[in-house]
Amino acid sequence: MLPEFLSVYSDPTARKYGATELAGFDKFDDEGVRARKVTVVENGILKNFLMSRLPVDGFPESNGHGRRNITRPVAGRQSNLLVVASQTVKPEELKKRLIEEVGKRKLPYGLYFEDIEGGFTAVGRAVPNFFEVIATMVYRVYPDGREELVRGVDLIGTALSTFNKILAADNQSAAFNGICGAESGVVPVSAGGPGLLFSEIEVQKKAKSQELSPILGPPSDDK
């Protein structure tokens, strides 16, 4: 489900990733099961699930990922989700390859996502599966290397087709802490991984407000 050079772990026993303290750290999960590192994807192949004590076919035991917040039933949830690449390039090289791809495919520009503020996904058999990532800092990268900050763009797609289009990863891994909401409530989590170059990704326009600016300037203007 991923390129061969990528593996994914969920490791609640990791306290730190580089200098970042990880929010998904725990010695025991919410069912009192000792937390442990789980290899979810190994060299691109799906190997395991994050399990609570509720068994699924072929996965009879918990692997220390039964999580919830108070008043909610436990579910198998991520802790510290870490993406690791076995082949990497320098970040400058990754950007160079982005420009090459743009040139090769005669596109006016490529997109460089520097920061996001969150996202959400729908999974399950009764609904269409998709994800959306709310981007905050996005640049157009032109074939001549020029960069231009743009706004109003979000990332969307379906997981399998998008993640199969990863061309390369850089060697600058970083982690962030966040809050993840799902059927067992909101839990603190971390995610970490390298920068990734996609051959193709879908974006959509953000909803646009018709709102007027405030009629009067701020009170400080009035002095």
Next chain:
Amino acid sequence: MTTKLLGSLAHWLAAALFLASAPIFAADEDVMRAMQDELARSMRKLQLENLDKPYFVAYRVVELRYCGAAASFGALTQSASCEVLDQPRNRGLSVEVRVGDYNRDNSNFFAPMTTAGVVRLGPAGVLMPVDDNYDEIRRQLWLATDSAYKTSLDTYAKKKAALEHRTRQENVPDFSHEPVIQNEETEPHADWNPRDMESMVKALSVLFRESPGIDNSQVRFTGQKWVVRYVNSEGTTYRRQKSFVTLQVSADTQAADGMPMADDEAMYARSRPGLPVRDEMVKRVRALAARLTAMRKAALVDRYSGPVLFEGEAASELFLQTVGAALTGNPRTVVDDVRFEGMFSANAGLNDKIGSRILPDFVSLKDAPSAREFHDQPLFGNYQVDDDGVKAGETELVDKGILKALLHTRGLIPNTTHSTASHRGFGASPSNLLFTVDKPMTSDQPKAELIRIVQQRNKDYGIVVRRIANLQLAASLLRNRMIMAGSGNAPGTLRVQPLLEAYKVFPDGHEEPVRNLEVSGLTLADFRNILAFSEPSTVYTAPVLILNRTPMTSIAFVQPGGPMEVSANVPSMLFEDVTLTKPTGDVPIPPFSTHPYFDK
């Protein structure tokens, strides 16, 4: 264990004696100055293109300090969470912006609500900084006013459009003119002592270790202090400082047949020293436990129809839940969407009863928010100006049985020109309801009269009711086992909460308890024919659920700026014919095993 906790009662009593009575608020010129400056700027400059300027703007800032503790069975369940005693818990801002004119503006119109602007000011207002920071408060006022103004313009345009294609049958102005006043009401704020609160609730809750029949109980102390600041573009300003403490004891259990039973006891005061002394509190908690224990073993009556005497607190609850809760009038609301018309159909309340007799002709009733005491008993509905800044006085509601007026805000109802100064929190509400009765009976006469009717009608017994549940008191404790909901009432009948304490009264005068009774089929007309009233001498205070309240329309101040309880001196009332029934529905079975503490 029991002895030790009871011993600590002495400690909190001692602590209470040291409580000083002193204002705890710092100088607040910055908050009021920020409100006045931004108000002046908005009135001078705020206008969107060629649309209407606001004709009225008001700001109301309510700050609340809160402290409370709770305990059950001798153990603290909530610690006294009031570490920062000199800081407000929160400070909420409501903004009222009116466009149009006094005769017709953006109020009294209902359409699916829209908001506008950066802040998205909802009816609940926005939270302001608790620091007296002039610049930040003005920044918040600026954005909140912008939002309120845009929303008002939007609503006003929709309302004008809706009125284009209809003829209004009543032409009542939307907003009344009121005298401009400046008022400062400063009730002294006594200090709180968290340790006193904790030891008090623990020591009182441990008393339930003497009552094996009660399986769930709680004692809760709540202290609240408010400071309300108000300015409007007419020039009215007020600052209101209030405090209120509540000690609430509640207990519930099940009868042997599983039927849920509950009872509670609430004590109110303006500040902690005003609560009853220790011995009195202990007495009242023990009386509550004894009452519930006795009621648990009482007989069930399938159905009773005949004379019923409502005494004391039962009379107060009966009146406040029915007639008292309907004494407010709401302006006629323009509804643009027929799907919502039904929400407003009961809006008129008792409007069409004005001029009709609703009580016996020897009874009169007034609402008196300006009164602080009645016969040396505190009246907690008291305030000097209402939430709109209208000076509180007295409103004659019923004169010799005839309904004369309804309570309302500056949103006028037919045949009125001024507010009755009744705006409290969400909308109009009674404050202090005071009865006068010509030739009242002495306190033991109503029971004698009940027995006389029983004998005259050859009945085996009559019923006297001493306590009725108050839904808001029960709900405020998140009680996990509610009294079973009453049987369905027919349309036009008044809904009364379950009876908590009632007795059969036999012709020889002796009484036997009966449990789980409910009032069925009572109507407003029954109050007109009440046979006898006692002297209205005892004040009862309780939260009241106001009936016929206008659903949320665009303008509302919803945050209470003081206690919302109503005080009333309702006399005991003897009804000639009331139907009482037991509740319908399934009964939960009692717990499988016995209370572990008493299982020794």
